[in-house]
Amino acid sequence: MLLVACGTEERLPVGGTLALIPAPQSVELKGGEFYCEGVLHINWPEDWDAERAVVEGWWQQSGVKLSPEAPAGLSFEWAEEEMAEEAYRIEVMSTEIVVKAATASGLFRGWITLRKMMPVVCETGCGAGFSLPACTLEDAPAMVHRGLLLDGCRHFQEVDFVKKQIDLLALHGMNVLHWHLTEDQGWRIEIKDLPRLTSVGAWRKEANGSRHGGYYSQEEIREVVAYAAARHIEVIPEIEMPGHSSAALAAYPELGCTGTPLEVPARWGVFKDIYCAGNDSTMAFLETVIDEVVELFPGPRVHIGGDEAPKVRWSSCAKCQRRMKQEGLADEEELQRWFIERMGRYLAGKGKTIIGWDEILEGGLPQGAAVQSWRGMGGAAEAVHLGAEVIVSPTSHCYLDYPLRSTDLEEAYGFNPLPDSLAHGPGRILGGEGNMWTEHAPQERVESKVYPRLIALAEVYWSGPQRTAAPDAYVDFLARLDAHYPRLDALNVAYGLESPPFTLETQAASNGALSAEVVALGRGVEGRGIWQGIGTDADSISAGSGFVVSGPGEVLMEVGRRGQWTGQKVSFPLDGHDAVFRPLELSYSPSPWYTGGGDGALVDGKLGSADFRDGAWQAQQGEEMTATVDLGGVAVIDEVGVGVYLYQDAWIFLPAAVHWEGSPDGEAWSTLARIAPGDVLARDDRQERMSLRAVVRPGAPQVRYVRMTVKNAGVCPDWHAASGSDSWIFLDEMVVRIGA
Ligand code: ACM
Numbered sequence: 001m002l003l004v005a006c007g008t009e010e011r012l013p014v015g016g017t018l019a020l021i022p023a024p025q026s027v028e029l030k031g032g033e034f035y036c037e038g039v040l041h042i043n044w045p046e047d048w049d050a051e052r053a054v055v056e057g058w059w060q061q062s063g064v065k066l067s068p069e070a071p072a073g074l075s076f077e078w079a080e081e082e083m084a085e086e087a088y089r090i091e092v093m094s095t096e097i098v099v100k101a102a103t104a105s106g107l108f109r110g111w112i113t114l115r116k117m118m119p120v121v122c123e124t125g126c127g128a129g130f131s132l133p134a135c136t137l138e139d140a141p142a143m144v145h146r147g148l149l150l151d152g153c154r155h156f157q158e159v160d161f162v163k164k165q166i167d168l169l170a171l172h173g174m175n176v177l178h179w180h181l182t183e184d185q186g187w188r189i190e191i192k193d194l195p196r197l198t199s200v201g202a203w204r205k206e207a208n209g210s211r212h213g214g215y216y217s218q219e220e221i222r223e224v225v226a227y228a229a230a231r232h233i234e235v236i237p238e239i240e241m242p243g244h245s246s247a248a249l250a251a252y253p254e255l256g257c258t259g260t261p262l263e264v265p266a267r268w269g270v271f272k273d274i275y276c277a278g279n280d281s282t283m284a285f286l287e288t289v290i291d292e293v294v295e296l297f298p299g300p301r302v303h304i305g306g307d308e309a310p311k312v313r314w315s316s317c318a319k320c321q322r323r324m325k326q327e328g329l330a331d332e333e334e335l336q337r338w339f340i341e342r343m344g345r346y347l348a349g350k351g352k353t354i355i356g357w358d359e360i361l362e363g364g365l366p367q368g369a370a371v372q373s374w375r376g377m378g379g380a381a382e383a384v385h386l387g388a389e390v391i392v393s394p395t396s397h398c399y400l401d402y403p404l405r406s407t408d409l410e411e412a413y414g415f416n417p418l419p420d421s422l423a424h425g426p427g428r429i430l431g432g433e434g435n436m437w438t439e440h441a442p443q444e445r446v447e448s449k450v451y452p453r454l455i456a457l458a459e460v461y462w463s464g465p466q467r468t469a470a471p472d473a474y475v476d477f478l479a480r481l482d483a484h485y486p487r488l489d490a491l492n493v494a495y496g497l498e499s500p501p502f503t504l505e506t507q508a509a510s511n512g513a514l515s516a517e518v519v520a521l522g523r524g525v526e527g528r529g530i531w532q533g534i535g536t537d538a539d540s541i542s543a544g545s546g547f548v549v550s551g552p553g554e555v556l557m558e559v560g561r562r563g564q565w566t567g568q569k570v571s572f573p574l575d576g577h578d579a580v581f582r583p584l585e586l587s588y589s590p591s592p593w594y595t596g597g598g599d600g601a602l603v604d605g606k607l608g609s610a611d612f613r614d615g616a617w618q619a620q621q622g623e624e625m626t627a628t629v630d631l632g633g634v635a636v637i638d639e640v641g642v643g644v645y646l647y648q649d650a651w652i653f654l655p656a657a658v659h660w661e662g663s664p665d666g667e668a669w670s671t672l673a674r675i676a677p678g679d680v681l682a683r684d685d686r687q688e689r690m691s692l693r694a695v696v697r698p699g700a701p702q703v704r705y706v707r708m709t710v711k712n713a714g715v716c717p718d719w720h721a722a723s724g725s726d727s728w729i730f731l732d733e734m735v736v737r738i739g740a
């Protein structure tokens with residue numbers, strides 16, 4: 001603020017803040033302040049060279065000059081007394097700041113906290129000087145493992161982007177980058193002895209014909225690992241096995257059970273073709289990969305995945321079955337344990353321990369493995385009971401790729417990684433992660449998903465659940481976050497929102513049309529927008545004021561946040577048709593997971609989006625769905641329609657048929673229209689909303705009641721992963737249009 005006001009060489013030093021995230025264990029304000037006129041001397045400790053280069057780099061860009069003659073000083077010192085691994089103490093006095101720790105990592109964490117005490121403007125330039133409140137600050141992390149999983153496979157990220165994320169991890173006191181480097185949709189790490197892994201496995205053809213991919217050369221990996229090491233971030237590579245391995249099988253089909261050539265898939269999901277556990281050359285292949293991986297990552301741990309590995313190929317593979325017999329393994333789950341244990345032994349021979357997702361518990365805990373619990377906290381409880389070390393990142397709180405309506409900032413902050421139920425057993429919770437899977441996030445969208453939710457998790461893991469679960473802790477966190485956002489702005493972090501920005505409310509307008517209002521949610525959110533479609537009384541729309549529509553279209557709202565328009569747009573598709581908010585009767589109870597918002601959802605005017613979990617969809621599994629609406633008086637019907645969803649991988653099929661009938665009295669019915677979308681059981685890769693519409697034949701009688709019967713497609717067909725299970729039908733709106 002002061003800078004803006006003065007804006008000259010004469011400007012006064014600006015003061016720093018103690019609004020720190022993560023919250024330190026203790027801060028004692030001393031009164032008075034440290035004052036630096038733009039020149040500083042720094043005393044460096046021995047054996048801290050890589051860190052020193054990082055710290056000096058920061059001061060250089062800050063514009064503050066470093067000179068041994070400067071009156072103001074900053075000392076980094078080794079503590080004489082015992083201090084925990086990452087613990088540090090900062091003393092800010094009038095002309096001197098001392099950062100003390102017993103370890104290089106502690107000293108670095110202390111530096112980062114000091115950096116956050118500095119005025120935000122120092123991130124871009126405070127050469128004219130600055131001041132800091134005098135204080136004594138003592139701190140240490142509650143948990144030893146505090147990480148981000150970054151999926152570099154579903155979408156590839158540039159090296160510079162990865163380094164920026166490492167900087168941001170360090171800024172928030174995190175110490176692990178869990179780097180997901182192999183996947184179905186792309187192999188991202190150069191293995192010199194297996195060149196096809198990257199020449200073939202790093203590239204995929206997208207549905208639109210374009211090519212997506214990329215990989216990290218070994219030189220780039222070393223560069224990233226060194227960059228992280230200087231910031232005390234351990235990079236844990238994840239090399240997935242035995243599942244999520246389609247890209248490797250595309251490169252070397254003989255590694256799979258069937259040997260059938262396949263392409264690097266461009267679809268998301270879980271694939272049946274996995275590494276063959278019976279094939280010795282597959283084991284040799286993985287050992288070659290490991291040989292090169294351990295040379296690149298000096299850390300003590302390698303993540304071997306282990307999640308979502310369907311066993312169908314193994315159960316019909318002669319080699320896998322022979323292996324099970326030879327090894328005395330009862331089933332394919334035990335074969336997975338054998339597989340992981342074998343790789344674990346190989347890695348142990350290289351001085352490494354392994355981490356696997358909680359599925360590795362299914363055939364018995366592989367010896368020496370740490371477990372990362374993601375399907376809730378059950379795996380964590382079991383692993384603690386069995387004596388394993390555990391990392392927690394359950395989908396309930398830690399999946400940063402999930403939309404804000406599933407996990408908003410407050411839910412992330414409310415995560416308890418150390419519930420009492422897990423306190424029993426010889427194992428130990430090391431800490432947790434935030435998981436950023438990138439199916440739906442190309443690089444430019446990643447930061448908007450990761451931040452600010454990861455900052456909440458960073459405080460949970462560093463400051464500990466005892467602190468973050470205290471009354472008013474979240475309110476206090478938000479106040480500090482508000483002080484922190486400008487620093488993220490200065491660092492060009494494209495952080496996202498804290499919660500969904502808007503909700504849409506609809507009700508019946510007095511003339512039978514549809515009245516709608518966009519309601520702003522969350523802190524500091526504003527909205528402005530337009531109606532793109534037919535029939536409205538509003539030129540422009542703002543959050544908080546209602547408008548009326550009498551036809552189909554969408555409200556397109558721009559998100560404003562903290563006084564700025566972000567350019568981010570949110571769309572609400574709507575249809576002000578002639579049956580909105582008329583009495584409706586259903587032949588079924590909607591699925592409790594997909595009610596669409598209640599029994600009247602099919603005539604609430606709200607259409608579903610391209611995301612079937614958006615709350616606007618009403619669904620049923622295996623049943624015919626019949627809905628009858630009372631228009632309140634007889635009319636000639638022009639058109640009928642229904643919005644349906646198609647996503648066969650999620651068991652959602654098009655209806656086999658839709659039949660609309662009309663009746664003047666609710667007793668005698670005649671057909672208005674009928675649609676049968678064709679061979680609905682044929683494989684179809686689309687994942688989208690579709691409108692099924694039918695024009696009513698001219699001359700049809702006047703009706704008061706319209707009855708829509710939507711016929712289910714039946715069971716999932718033979719080619720489907722859920723073959724034989726009932727398919728789902730998803731509907732968003734039953735549309736009726738009356739003639740003019
Ligand atoms: C996972 O999300 N499949 C670990």
Ligand code: ZN
Nearest residue numbers: 257276317320
């Ligand atoms: Zn096999």
